Amino acid sequence: MSVTVAKTAGFCFGVRRAVDLAEQQTRQGGEIYAYGEIIHNMHEIARLEKMGVHTAQTLDGIPDGERVLIRAHGVARSVYDAFRQKNCEIYDATCPFVQKIHRIVDRESRDGRLVLILGKEGHPEVEGIRGWCSESVVIDGEQAAQTFADALEPASRPVSLVAQTTVNRAIWNISVSILKKRCTNLKIFDTICKATDERQSEARLLAGASDQMIVIGDRKSSNTKRLYEISRSLCRNVLYIEDAAELTTQELLRTGNIGITAGASTPAWIIKEVSNMMSDEIKIENGEDFAAMLEESFKTLNNGEKVTGTVVGISNNDVQVDLGVKHTAYIPLSELSDDPNYDVAANIHVGDEIEAVVVRVNDGEGTVTLSKKRVDQLKGWETVEKAYEEHTVVEGTIVEENRGGVVATAYGVRVFIPASQTGVPKDQPMSPLVKTKQSFYITEINRQRKRVVGSIRQIQQEARKAAAEQIWNTIEIGNEYDGVVKSLTSYGAFVDIGGVDGMVHISELSWGRIKHPSEVVSVGDKVKVFVIGLDKENKKISLGYKREEDNPWNVFKSKYDIGSVAEVKILKFMPFGAFAEIVPGVDGLIHISQIADHRIAKPEDALEVGQVVEAKIIDINDEKKKVSLSIRALLEDGEDYED
Numbered sequence: 001m002s003v004t005v006a007k008t009a010g011f012c013f014g015v016r017r018a019v020d021l022a023e024q025q026t027r028q029g030g031e032i033y034a035y036g037e038i039i040h041n042m043h044e045i046a047r048l049e050k051m052g053v054h055t056a057q058t059l060d061g062i063p064d065g066e067r068v069l070i071r072a073h074g075v076a077r078s079v080y081d082a083f084r085q086k087n088c089e090i091y092d093a094t095c096p097f098v099q100k101i102h103r104i105v106d107r108e109s110r111d112g113r114l115v116l117i118l119g120k121e122g123h124p125e126v127e128g129i130r131g132w133c134s135e136s137v138v139i140d141g142e143q144a145a146q147t148f149a150d151a152l153e154p155a156s157r158p159v160s161l162v163a164q165t166t167v168n169r170a171i172w173n174i175s176v177s178i179l180k181k182r183c184t185n186l187k188i189f190d191t192i193c194k195a196t197d198e199r200q201s202e203a204r205l206l207a208g209a210s211d212q213m214i215v216i217g218d219r220k221s222s223n224t225k226r227l228y229e230i231s232r233s234l235c236r237n238v239l240y241i242e243d244a245a246e247l248t249t250q251e252l253l254r255t256g257n258i259g260i261t262a263g264a265s266t267p268a269w270i271i272k273e274v275s276n277m278m279s280d281e282i283k284i285e286n287g288e289d290f291a292a293m294l295e296e297s298f299k300t301l302n303n304g305e306k307v308t309g310t311v312v313g314i315s316n317n318d319v320q321v322d323l324g325v326k327h328t329a330y331i332p333l334s335e336l337s338d339d340p341n342y343d344v345a346a347n348i349h350v351g352d353e354i355e356a357v358v359v360r361v362n363d364g365e366g367t368v369t370l371s372k373k374r375v376d377q378l379k380g381w382e383t384v385e386k387a388y389e390e391h392t393v394v395e396g397t398i399v400e401e402n403r404g405g406v407v408a409t410a411y412g413v414r415v416f417i418p419a420s421q422t423g424v425p426k427d428q429p430m431s432p433l434v435k436t437k438q439s440f441y442i443t444e445i446n447r448q449r450k451r452v453v454g455s456i457r458q459i460q461q462e463a464r465k466a467a468a469e470q471i472w473n474t475i476e477i478g479n480e481y482d483g484v485v486k487s488l489t490s491y492g493a494f495v496d497i498g499g500v501d502g503m504v505h506i507s508e509l510s511w512g513r514i515k516h517p518s519e520v521v522s523v524g525d526k527v528k529v530f531v532i533g534l535d536k537e538n539k540k541i542s543l544g545y546k547r548e549e550d551n552p553w554n555v556f557k558s559k560y561d562i563g564s565v566a567e568v569k570i571l572k573f574m575p576f577g578a579f580a581e582i583v584p585g586v587d588g589l590i591h592i593s594q595i596a597d598h599r600i601a602k603p604e605d606a607l608e609v610g611q612v613v614e615a616k617i618i619d620i621n622d623e624k625k626k627v628s629l630s631i632r633a634l635l636e637d638g639e640d641y642e643d
Contacts, residue, residue: 003258006202006209010271012264013310014095014323016038018072019267020328021093025067026052032067035059035079038123039072039095039265040221043243047267059086063565067091073124074098076131077106096350098125098167101191102132108160108187109134118175119164120222123518126164131242132426145175149182158185165193166223168230169200195264196223203227203261207234211256214239214247216274217263224263231261244273245518301358301368306375311352319348319357321370328367331356335371338409341435342397373412380411384452388442393459396440398433406433408440413452415442421455467499475500475541477531483543485525493517495529495543500543504529509545511552511584520545552585553625559583562617570611579601580615580629588627590615597635604607 018038025032031052037045045055074094083090105115110191115136119126128134139145144549162177163172172192179186180431207213213231215238217224241247262271321329336342356370387394396410405418417440423431442455444453481497492505509520516633521527533542560566568580577591596606619628
């Protein structure tokens with residue numbers, strides 16, 4: 001004969017949390033009132049009563065100003081309001097999964113939707129859920145779901161479906177299938193507790209493999225009844241008992257397999273009493289005796305141990321976690337993440353499963369301090385090491401700047417990026433990188449010394465190399481590119497066109513005469529350039545910057561022709577005449593013989609530098625880009641006019 005005890009037998013974390021809170025409050029502050037039964041187990045309620053936890057079934061049964069414990073099943077919104085009016089101090093032991101349902105139905109009701117609750121009418125949890133709805137309907141199974149669906153009008157109001165946390169998964173699935181066919185505007189929220197699913201699934205497997213099943217729990221407990229129903233459907237011999245007193249050794253099989261499970265409201269001490277009724281020679285299938293297995297839930301945690309728990313509360317200072325042990329566990333907010341921008345509200349929610357490392361155990365106070373970021377670091381080291389070995393890109397956030405470079409965090413691991421590897425030019429500040437996300441390679445790693453070095457520059461170099469290959473594969477004379485001025489020399493400017501540098505000669509920067517490229521462009525300027533020369537073999541590119549449409553000669557030709565009169569500005573004198581600007585970039589020569597209608601010894605006898613005069617265009621040489629001007633021609637034209 002063998003005996004197998006379900007691993008999920010006994011308190012779920014929500015019930016354990018409620019009982020722990022009750023015990024804690026009696027130790028710290030003496031007597032406290034519980035509004036309704038904390039859990040569905042009369043033996044446990046009687047034990048807590050002796051400790052000073054008094055159960056009141058009505059609001060009037062609790063005096064004004066007293067301390068009040070809200071049961072694990074939760075209560076209606078109006079109950080909270082009533083206790084506040086009575087000036088009672090509230091200690092809320094509502095199961096986090098139930099609190100989540102309250103938030104859902106409250107929101108859905110506010111949106112004008114009818115809330116449909118799959119559960120047992122009159123059950124405390126269901127009544128509490130209804131107390132957060134403006135309008136709700138309770139259905140207890142597939143038959144009720146069908147009746148509800150059949151009664152719906154085609155244009156009926158939208159429906160939102162939730163479930164009591166202990167509903168049977170099979171009943172839920174069938175009911176959802178029925179409602180989907182009829183409800184055209186149905187929102188489904190699967191609120192069955194994960195622990196309930198696991199407990200029922202394990203009971204199903206255990207009952208199918210057992211010759212006898214023992215189900216332990218209060219007969220008021222819905223989840224225990226579900227376990228009994230599941231067991232009865234798969235095993236012929238099932239005993240449903242509330243405590244050891246209901247079990248007689250005559251009822252136990254002497255041969256075959258015995259399976260034992262217990263409801264979520266069944267305390268460990270009752271399960272232990274039942275175990276003591278079993279023969280001392282009966283061992284658990286895995287070789288441990290029953291009592292030893294029960295004590296496992298009270299094991300001592302060790303510093304550095306990795307644990308998994310469920311988030312049961314979030315405060316301004318820490319996150320409370322249920323580890324399935326007697327200790328109360330906390331994660332200080334500073335131990336959640338290395339990321340300075342970490343958003344607790346967006347990332348941590350009540351009911352979430354969370355991994356952490358034990359930092360400190362205080363057996364005297366019954367508390368455990370945990371760290372999530374240390375787990376992230378452990379996982380992060382594995383990820384970073386893999387990225388180093390496989391030379392893959394890592395993404396992180398730059399969190400600080402120091403004298404030697406910047407520090408990034410990636411997967412909870414700090415990565416130092418030397419200044420030379422940041423990709424920032426030597427004479428430029430690195431501070432703009434702080435609080436930005438960057439991609440980099442891991443170039444050095446030493447786990448013992450907790451040293452990791454990265455390089456942004458390598459990423460940039462690879463990207464530049466890939467871009468350069470793309471350019472060399474497609475570049476042709478005439479191609480236009482958006483570029484950035486990288487450096488200036490006396491003879492031109494070097495421009496990065498996306499991975500490849502090309503040179504703009506000083507003569508291609510401006511149509512006018514310039515002494516240095518800095519008169520036109522500066523380092524860092526974004527410019528549009530085009531290819532005017534190409535040497536793929538030697539990897540040289542000549543670029544043009546000045547545009548044909550800006551060519552001063554073309555501007556001149558568009559405005560003037562031979563015979564046109566223009567206002568010109570005297571620029572300089574020569575022995576043979578004066579040069580004058582017609583348009584910016586185009587000068588004309590006024591020969592000394594064309595300056596006046598009489599002989600002059602030198603140009604400055606009749607003109608001054610900077611003077612603006614009218615002159616007639618008497619000749620244009622397109623090939624040599626030269627223009628001849630005459631002031632005398634205008635004077636003679638005037639004389640002819642007077643005659």
